[in-house]
Amino acid sequence: MIDSIITNMELRFTSLNQHFENFGFLYNLSKLKNMPEEQILKHCNDLHNVLHVGESSDFQPFELYEELNTMIPNLPNFIIDVKQLLSYITENSLKEIYPNIYIVIRILLTIPVSTASAERSFSKLKLIKNYLRNTMGQERLSALAVLSIESEMASRLNYDAIIKEFSKVKSRKFLFL
Template sequence: MLTQRGNYDVKHFLLYYYYGGMIYTAIKNYDRAQYFLRVCITTPALAVSHIMLEAFKKYILVSLILEGKHTESWGCPGAVTGVLVTCSAVTGVLVTCGTVTGMLVTCGPSRAAGDLWYRHGHAGDLWCLTGVLIGKIPKYASLVVTRFIKPLSQVYWDLGQAFATNCPDKVCGVINKNQETFTGDQNMGLVKQCLSALYKKNIQRLTRTFLTLSLGDVANRVQLATPQEAQKYILNMIDDGEIHASINQRDGMVVFLDNPERYNSPDMMAQLDKECDEFCSTLPSLPSGAITALQLLSYIHNKQLKELYPNLWITLRIVCTLPVTVASAERSFSKLKLIKTYLRSSMGQNRLSGLSIISINQEIGKQLTYDEVINDFASNKARRQKF
């Protein structure tokens, strides 16, 4: 908490997150950098400031670098479902993916055939969907930012769309065409890292398709200049733990391997315990102190935690339906047996069952007001009842 007095305004707030994003980018903590830059561009505003514009440019580049690192799946928050639709020159699938709903199209007026594009309903823009929605501004950003920040950063927008095609030639074309702009913005270093991330991403895609490839085939498939350059990328990715592979230097063959970790070493168990503890610290906590099983069950139900604690939810439901003690259970069944034995000859089964329930749940019956029960009974129309 800042205790010093001074003339601090939103400019200092934006600069804090902008510079923080730059620092995290410099130390290659891209997840944290993306968060800081996102906070900067989603700060409530009535106009787009230069700070927000520069933050958005770096936000796109950092997102592209992260996109190159996370390629195990689309990264969508849910499963993709949809139906095939055809609309003039566009054929695609109307999909719902978690909280994202839109059109995946395979071709378009000025788009390469075979690419997957996401048609955004707000402005009709085409977004390429490979891993994440590249450069998508969060919905909670100010309307003026959503409307005006894209035209002011069109070059970076084009770079993101070229990156999403997984084609290095298209990315190189955008970089060469706008090299002066990237250099003037002092973002050329990040742009080069985006190109490197794309090469790594394409190599990772090969590991899901092939078991063995020559270095020459790897270079051709990911559009690298020489097999030596492909070998350099593969060795760096092996050192960083991004892929698992081995290279036979004699015949120049690459063998892609599964994760060799067996998760049975003491170090790995300690790491898993640490990660579990960190994850548990982020979960909603259960109430502390002495509470009854019924109170805990009500708390879990009200907080909608039964999916998080399924075994505890089932256990508490069982506990709450059992008698408090064995003695109370024996007493209840003894009363039930006594009533059935004494009144069996003069009472119907329905009334007998009702009285048995009243006897077992006498604590609830003690809370009833007899005057109200009598008045309710007397206010009903007269009818004959066989007891």
């Protein structure tokens, strides 16, 4: 059990460290104001390398760098984190002026740092797959997991209608004339 806890903690910290390596330079705006321009450009290029897929990309790294160099020194002092920066950009209609910053901050704030949904699914699997069900096939196990995870919706199903429909489809009686 302790080994399992240690492994899970290491996975979480690895995930969080990876997230911070990619987006960390944007979290502390006061530190970003004092960061050398070469380092900002390197962070923008690294972030682009992580987020681009093939030839498509949501932002341009050099344009992001230029926008950061233009916007960050002129920010009001009350803006200390990226949520406030996003609100400031939205409220002052600066999306068109700083589109790359706007896109990157939205990506930053929507990427889940937590693994709560995956953990919820695995905890449901632990409940379903106990030692009696180890021989169960993967398809049946997956179906039971979905039913357990979506238990609220499953409780609202009309079982009589489902049974009647199933019996119509699976009926083996043929009428020969």
